[in-house]
Amino acid sequence: MNAPATDQLPIAVIGAGPVGLAAAAHLVVRGLEPLVLEAGPSAGTAVRDWAHVRLFSPWAEVADPAAEKLLAPTGWVRPEGSAYPTGGDWAEQYLQPLADVLGDKVRYGATVTGVARAGRDRIVDSGRDEQPFTLHIQHADGREERITARAVIDASGTWSTPSPAGADGLPALGEQTAADRITYRVPDLGDPAVRARYAGRRTAVVGSGASAFTALALLADLAKEEGGTHAVWILRRGIGANTYGGGEADQLPARGALGRRAKAAVEAGHASAVTGFRTQAVDRDGDQLVLVGEDGRRLDPVDEVIVLTGLRPDLSFLSEVRLGLDERLQAPTALAPLIDPNVHSCGTVYPHGVGELSHPEQGIYLVGMKSYGRAPTFLAMTGYEQVRSVTAAIAGDREAAERVELVLPESGVCGGAGLFDEPANAEQSGGGCCTAPATLRIGVGATDAASSELGVLR
Structure with missing residues (x-):
């Protein structure tokens, strides 16, 4: 044929x-x-x-x-x-x-x-x-x-194919072996099982875009209801005028509002920002994780890591x-x-x-x-x-x-x-x-x- x-x-x-x-x-x-x-x-x-x-x-x-x-x-x-x-x-x-x-x-x-x-x-x-x-x-x-x-x-x-936490585009040392405590997605805190994973815990959020804003705002809402919940926002750069997006000037109002909510989370103390930090390694500290920067900085231990780097x-x-x-x-x-x-x-x-x-x-x-x-x-x-x-x-x-x-x-x-x-x-x-x-x-x-x-x- x-x-x-x-x-x-x-x-x-x-x-x-x-x-x-x-x-x-x-x-x-x-x-x-x-x-x-x-x-x-x-x-x-x-x-x-x-x-x-x-x-x-x-x-x-x-x-x-x-x-x-x-x-x-x-x-x-x-x-x-x-x-x-x-x-x-x-x-x-x-x-x-x-x-x-x-x-x-x-x-x-x-x-x-x-x-x-x-x-x-x-x-x-x-x-x-x-x-x-x-x-x-x-x-x-x-x-x-x-x-x-x-x-x-x-x-x-x-x-x-989400990007890793490692600042060089490759997985940070220990990132893959810590996969049980790392997610590359914005968590659905409306799911009881997912909510329990983050409630009352310290979570590192790695990233500077809309997804990171979303995660910060969701964790801030959770912190208002569950004591001990805190986000650590990991930024490779410093915080400047455009860090939180366009705000009121954003032609996409929903995104502008999201940036404002992320900013409010930091200002209210539900999230703390770590700037100029480029992740090189993820170490275990008992049941927690420690992020290590290229400059040798070791951050305080966290329970979970959310990687939203693109x-x-x-x-x-x-x-x-x-x-x-x-x-x-x-x-x-x-x-x-x-x-x-x-x-x-x-x-x-x-x-x-x-x-x-x-x-x-x-x-x-x-x-x-x-x-x-x-x-x-x-x-x-x-x-x-x-x-x-x-x-x-x-x-x-x-x-x-x-x-x-x-x-x-x-x-x-x-x-x-x-x-x-x-x-x-x-x-x-x-x-x-x-x-x-x-x-x-x-x-x-x-x-x-x-x-x-x-x-x-x-």
Whole structure:
């Protein structure tokens, strides 16, 4: 039997999160066949990990237009546009219904372990561009499968690969052996078991972005109810005017309020800040942990450590395709200069598409949070514009692919997740671009959109 022509093959989409499902929706609207491969058991698996956290972006900014078009015939109605969903709301009220509409175009429990050109490793030039992609898949039941695809859209995000406490980007000495006392997620203190882990204890919070703000504010609330609860905020830099974000001037009011709550936690004595501290080691002291800095400082023992130092892309399964990635950010080379936190503050990244997301290997695209590599800020709206452009290019509609259809708010890529108990409708405030530090991540995971994870995705 002859193999199907490449243009008759599906487009593989890796990840059934906000941007992956939006990509699938755009493909369907264009009459193309997507195949969404999701490692988890449901849509938005990563988003569900931070179901208790509220997004910085309202419903009007976290639902993709093409997705809404597919959902409309089912009677689906987008929630009030000005309301701010939690991660749980987003997954249950939007992502899962969208995946359900896509039906068998979405496969769960399918982990992509490798992507390559069929019959070509990354060394071989001959006939490379004419070959389809092959994807190796590990199913939840242990089965292995190999599928071929016309193109690959990798929207797998960065949630599964959090950065460590070590200031050099590597785990601190002893960090891995102390894993029973360390988490890399904002804890859900509404869960009795999780609450018991932190109540009446000292917890170190390592990080300076929105996720760290969230953890500090939650621990401060717990301290008001449970005596002995205290947070130790570990900062690699000093405290300055922008440490707590944009405050009243933040164009994302929910995030501005979050920064103010973190500041209040410190001022009220529920959290103490340790500045200029770069973690080198995590030592055991009986049942407690001691953080040791590069300068030799040893902090007072703590019971728990929450590490919120950012996320990074998993590129391990893409080793046989030719990607053009920036050596620092691990983002596409044309996109990296636009999002480099060493140069840009939030609000300076314009909408972008296939031009910035293309690689030496034709037909493969990293989109969503993964496209930003290690850069911290990302909006769901930005991801939706990315996949609109990419899918147009795959469909051969170059004019649409190169057209910019998104107008971002002045706060640009700034966004992310707020506290689960913030009002669903945050009061809007004026002001210019947010003044949050360049290290601010969008969300705690994925997502504001997508979370900090995303406006946003994280």
